[in-house]
Every structure is written in structure tokens, then in C-alpha cells.
Amino acid sequence: MKTRRVVAGLLVVALVGGCGVATRAQDAEGPSGPTGGNPTNAPAGPIPVGLEKFYQQRPAWERCGSGSQCATIxxxxxxxKPAGDTIELRARRIPARDRSSRIGTLFINPGGPGASGVQFASSAPFSLGAALLRKFDVIGWDPRGVGDSTPVRCLDTEEQDKLLATDGSPDDETEISTLNAENKAFAQACERRSGNLLPHVSTEDAARDIDVLRGIVGDAELNYLGYSYGTFLGATYAELFPKNVGRLVLDGAVDPSKTAEQNNIAQAKGFDVALDAFAEDCAARSCQLGGSKTEVLAAVDKLLTETDAKPLPTGGDRELTQALTVLAVIFPLYQKEAWPQLEEAVANGLEGKGAKLLALADAFTDRTPRGYAGNQNEAIYAVNCLDRQDITSVADAKSKLAKYTAESPRFGPYLLWGSLACANWPVKPTGKPHPIKATGAKPIVVIGTTRDPATPYAWAVGLAGQLDSGVLITRDGDGHTGYKAGNPCVDSAVESYLLQGSAPATDIEC
Structure with a gap:
């Protein structure tokens, strides 16, 4: 789960760490070897009436980088209206290394909404345990509206830069009007460029796509590892297709019963919890921001106040505004290993230098020197505005400002006003908050991290409790999501479940 204006997560953190990513331009290395093609001769499992031609298609898997195969579905x-218009999904497969003992396919989703599963799959050798890579074909795909699948398109690079830099916690009517105008222009651009797609990028639509993918590869049941928003996608799949559930792991869970307001406030407080943990760690190391937690937090708040009053130079054409500073502060909270980068960037910012903070904000939003590498800044709105009713107007936002501010003075207003695009969105929301039970599904493993900045631990507790077959793994730690985060207890439990099919008998604390 990510904020309306923030579009990072496990995927972005992993890629910044140096994992190579094969781009679409590299997807042309010739046909695959003997492991290419459909593992079976026919789709497995029941086929919904009218969708036979989609489940029965035979994608042409072709090499797309070392050890990878890609196809379009x-x-x-x-x-x-299955006889009507169609769209495309782009997928990347990493074949199981031990073909003789292959279990099936493990579908992976990095979150978002809007993060690229095709890119995430290319990092599978770094983000999955070796035993899983031996036994499973691993498939990551770009969900509908995202990346190399049929994408939502709205803004060019200059327009996205302007939107993301606009004051996200306006202090007066002029700033409110400016922010609303930018979000209205954004929504209108999305309608103009992607109007036919916008009504059909809901999480429910994306979950139905997963079942098509499952059938195509010949698996009777879905094996799935989803992170962050990907847990909502996986839980939605389990609700729609409980009998098709195989081994599902939902890491960094979203609570589907919560309203948009509840989610926003909880996430703002989650960022506060994570920033507190950073401040305590920084102070314990006698860092350059202060010798106590209070001093470190005061330094961060000073930077936010100063960049609100006057943007910082960055050595280039773009200035560092307060909105970009917030992104830069939030991004390293997703992974404890990045905390020293946050310390250094904040210290530089207090010296009037914005380059390191801008680099963090750009990493968060997938901004490269050539523009935005993907469309996740646009897709996140398209999905979220359709999935949940959010604020409906500027007046509605104003009426809730005091509540958000009381709950989280630092991040609450930012998350509130970040929903203005949904108030201007051309498509009305179709989803409603509700508990997901997935009655009839096999055991589903849910992972929650106690100081997760983006998906608060309480959400994992909530989802595991709603699911009729939910089992909770608690990771006591920092950062976003729990699997492969340095906790052997979590990793062992997850891999034993995926490899053997036996979920923990009771909830586990790691």
C-alpha cells in the first residue's frame, strides 16, 4: 500500500540496491530454449463461461534477458463484456532451475498499485530464496494499466515534475487553489489519454487477470507471493476464486475493511512510527542530526519548514520543494539499510543543499535523467480512485484537516491533500471497504512487520483475522515487509509453506 502521491515500495528499494533490470528494449534475444512455451497442453482448473479463448491462449514465451522469458497475454x-475490446498484459518468467522436481508457478507482485512486476521478476534471484528458484517457475507481470501492459497514460515528464513538486500540505487559499488546479489538470489528462481504460483498472479486474494467467500456465491452483498493495490484490483473488487458492503469502498486508480515510491516517501514523525509530537509531549513533531522538526529529521538521518557505537549489533545473522533501524523507524509511542516506541528505538540506534529497525523491518516484521510467505515478491514482471513495472536494478536505493534523501533524495533512486527484477523478469509485473472508480457501499466510512505515502492523492483524484460513507471521522489526528482510524465522516459515504446502499451525512471532 502506498500513499496517493507516493509510489515506492519494496520494488524500488530493491532496484536501488543494485539489482539489474532487463528493460522491454532487451526483450528481443531470440526464442527460448526447451523450457519455453506452456508447461501443459491445456489450461488447468475451471474456466468461467465466455472466457474460454483467454484461458486457452498459448503465449509465445521468448528470451528477454539472461534466464528470463517474456510473453504478452x-x-x-x-x-x-468478454466479446468486446481487449487489452494486453506483459509477463516475465524465470524458469525453475530444477525442472525434474518443479512444483509449479509462483506469481509475484511487488505492490503499488503501479509497480512493475516484470521488472520485479528480473530481481527474483536476489529477492527470493534459492530453494524457491529451484522448484518454481517465477512469474511477474505488469497488472492492467501498468508499465508494459496496456498502460494508463496522463502526463509528460515536465507535467509530472510540476505535479509532484506542488505544495502537498497547502497553508492558505492560494496554495489550495494551486494544488486543486494541478490535480484537476492531471485527472483531465488521464481522461483524455486513457479514458476507455480508467473504468477497468480496479483491483477486482486485476485479480480476474491473475486467474487467466494461472489457467494459461497450467496450474490448477494459484501460488502467490504479494507485497504491500499486492496483498490486497491477492486477498481479492482469494475472495473471487477461493477454490483456486494454492499457497498464498501476503506480506506487508493491507486491511480491506478500512476506509480511505482510515488508511490514510493509519499510514501517516505509520510513517511517524518509522521516523521515530530512525531518530532513535540516529541519536544512538551520535549522528550529525542530533544527540537525542527529539533533536533528530526537530532537524527533520526544521528542514520541512524551511523547504516550505523556500525551495532548495539542487545543482540543476529543478528545485527541492517541501513536497519533494517529504518524498525524500519517507523513501529511506522503507528499508533500514537506507537510514544513513536519510541522515546525510537531511544534513545536506539543512546546509542549503538539495541534491541528495532530490535524488531520494526521484528514486521513490522512478524519475531518471531521461524522465520517469514507468507510469506508476499515474497508475496508482487510477486504481486507488476506483477502488475506494476518498475525499470528494476541497470543502470535504478542509472539513477533515483538523482530524488528520491531530493524528499526525507531520504527515497527516500531506496524505489528506494528496487525495485531491480522486476528488476530480472522471470515473466514480466502484469498490467499497469490506472484510475479506475467502471462505473455502486453503490456509493463507499473512506477514506483518511491527514498525512497517507503509502498511501498519495492525493491518496485517486485521487481514489475518478476517480470512477464514488466515495465519499471521509477525516480524518484530523496521522497514516495509518481512520476507527476505534479514529475519531467518520469517524466511524459513515462508519458504517451508511455499515448498511443502503446510502453513504454520498457529500464528508465529519472529
Whole structure:
């Protein structure tokens, strides 16, 4: 789960750490070897009436980088009209290294909404245990509306830069008007460029796509590892297709019963918890921001106040505004190993230098020297605004400002006003908050991290409690998500479940 204006997560953190990513331009190295093609001769599991041609398609898997195969899959634009228009999904497969003992396919989703599963799959050798890579074909795909699948398109690079830099916690009517105008222009651009797609990028639509993918690869049941927003996608799949559930791991869980307001406030407080942990760690190391937690937090707040009053130079054409500073502060909280970068960037900012903070903000939003590498800044709104009713107007935001500010003075207003695009969105929301039980599904493993900045631990507790077959793994730690985060207890439990199919008998604390 990510903020409306923030589009990072496990995927972005992993890629910044140096994992190579094969781009679409590299997807042309010739046909695959003997492991290419469909592992079976026919789709497995039940096929919904009217969708036979989609489940029965045979994608042409071709080499797309070392050890990878890519293919394009066709799905209906509108599942209520399967004979109508279609869209494309792009997928990357990493074949199981031990073909003789292959279990099946493990589908992975990095979150978002809007993060690229195709890119995430290319990092599978770094983000998954060796035993999983031996036994499973690993498939990551770009969900509908994202990346190399049929994408939501709205703004060019200059327009995205302007939107992300606009004051996200306006202090007066002029700033409110400016922010609303930018979000209105954004929503209108999305309608102009992607109007036919916008009504059909809901999480429910994306979950139905997963079942098509499952059928195509010949697996009777879905094996799935989803992170952050990917847990909502996986839980939605389990609700729609409980009998098709195989081994599902939902890491950094989202609570589907919560309203947009509850989510926003909880996430703001989650960032506060993570920043507190950073401040305590920084002070314990006698860092350059202060010798106590209070001094470190005061330094961060001073930077936020100063960049609100006057943007910082960055050595280039773009200035560091307060909105970009917030992104730069939030991003390293996703992974404890990045905390020293946050310390250094804040210290530089207090010296009037914005380059290191801008680099963090750009990493968070996938901004490269050539522009934005993906469309996640746009897709996140398209999905979230459709999935949940959020603020409906400027007046509605104003009426809730005091509550948000009381709950989280530092991040609350930012998350509130970050929903203005949804107030201007051309498509009305179709989803409603509700508990997901997935009655009839096999055991589903849910992972929650106690000081997770983006998906608060309480959400994992909530989802595991709602699911009829939910089992909770608690990771006591920092950072976003729990698997492969340096906790052998979590890793062992997850891999034993995925490899053997036996979920923990009771909840586990790691």
C-alpha cells in the first residue's frame, strides 16, 4: 500500500540496491530454449463461461534477458463484456532451475498499485530464496494499466515534475487553489489519454487477470507471493476464486475493511512510527542530526519548514520543494539499510543543499535523467480512485484537516491533500471497504512487520483475522515487509509453506 502521491515500495528499494533490470528494449534475444512455451497442453482448473479463448491462449514465451522469458497475454478490457475490446498484459518468467522436481508457478507482485512486476521478476534471484528458484517457475507481470501492459497514460515528464513538486500540505487559499488546479489538470489528462481504460483498472479486474494467467500456465491452483498493495490484490483473488487458492503469502498486508480515510491516517501514523525509530537509531549513533531522538526529529521538521518557505537549489533545473522533501524523507524509511542516506541528505538540506534529497525523491518516484521510467505515478491514482471513495472536494478536505493534523501533524495533512486527484477523478469509485473472508480457501499466510512505515502492523492483524484460513507471521522489526528482510524465522516459515504446502499451525512471532 502506498500513499496517493507516493509510489515506492519494496520494488524500488530493491532496484536501488543494485539489482539489474532487463528493460522491454532487451526483450528481443531470440526464442527460448526447451523450457519455453506452456508447461501443459491445456489450461488447468475451471474456466468461467465466455472466457474460454483467454484461458486457452498459448503465449509465445521468448528470451528477454539472461534466464528470463517474456510473453504478452490478452485479457478482456471489461470482464462483463468478454466479446468486446481487449487489452494486453506483459509477463516475465524465470524458469525453475530444477525442472525434474518443479512444483509449479509462483506469481509475484511487488505492490503499488503501479509497480512493475516484470521488472520485479528480473530481481527474483536476489529477492527470493534459492530453494524457491529451484522448484518454481517465477512469474511477474505488469497488472492492467501498468508499465508494459496496456498502460494508463496522463502526463509528460515536465507535467509530472510540476505535479509532484506542488505544495502537498497547502497553508492558505492560494496554495489550495494551486494544488486543486494541478490535480484537476492531471485527472483531465488521464481522461483524455486513457479514458476507455480508467473504468477497468480496479483491483477486482486485476485479480480476474491473475486467474487467466494461472489457467494459461497450467496450474490448477494459484501460488502467490504479494507485497504491500499486492496483498490486497491477492486477498481479492482469494475472495473471487477461493477454490483456486494454492499457497498464498501476503506480506506487508493491507486491511480491506478500512476506509480511505482510515488508511490514510493509519499510514501517516505509520510513517511517524518509522521516523521515530530512525531518530532513535540516529541519536544512538551520535549522528550529525542530533544527540537525542527529539533533536533528530526537530532537524527533520526544521528542514520541512524551511523547504516550505523556500525551495532548495539542487545543482540543476529543478528545485527541492517541501513536497519533494517529504518524498525524500519517507523513501529511506522503507528499508533500514537506507537510514544513513536519510541522515546525510537531511544534513545536506539543512546546509542549503538539495541534491541528495532530490535524488531520494526521484528514486521513490522512478524519475531518471531521461524522465520517469514507468507510469506508476499515474497508475496508482487510477486504481486507488476506483477502488475506494476518498475525499470528494476541497470543502470535504478542509472539513477533515483538523482530524488528520491531530493524528499526525507531520504527515497527516500531506496524505489528506494528496487525495485531491480522486476528488476530480472522471470515473466514480466502484469498490467499497469490506472484510475479506475467502471462505473455502486453503490456509493463507499473512506477514506483518511491527514498525512497517507503509502498511501498519495492525493491518496485517486485521487481514489475518478476517480470512477464514488466515495465519499471521509477525516480524518484530523496521522497514516495509518481512520476507527476505534479514529475519531467518520469517524466511524459513515462508519458504517451508511455499515448498511443502503446510502453513504454520498457529500464528508465529519472529
Amino acid at each position: 490478452t485479457v478482456p478490457l471489461d470482464y462483463t
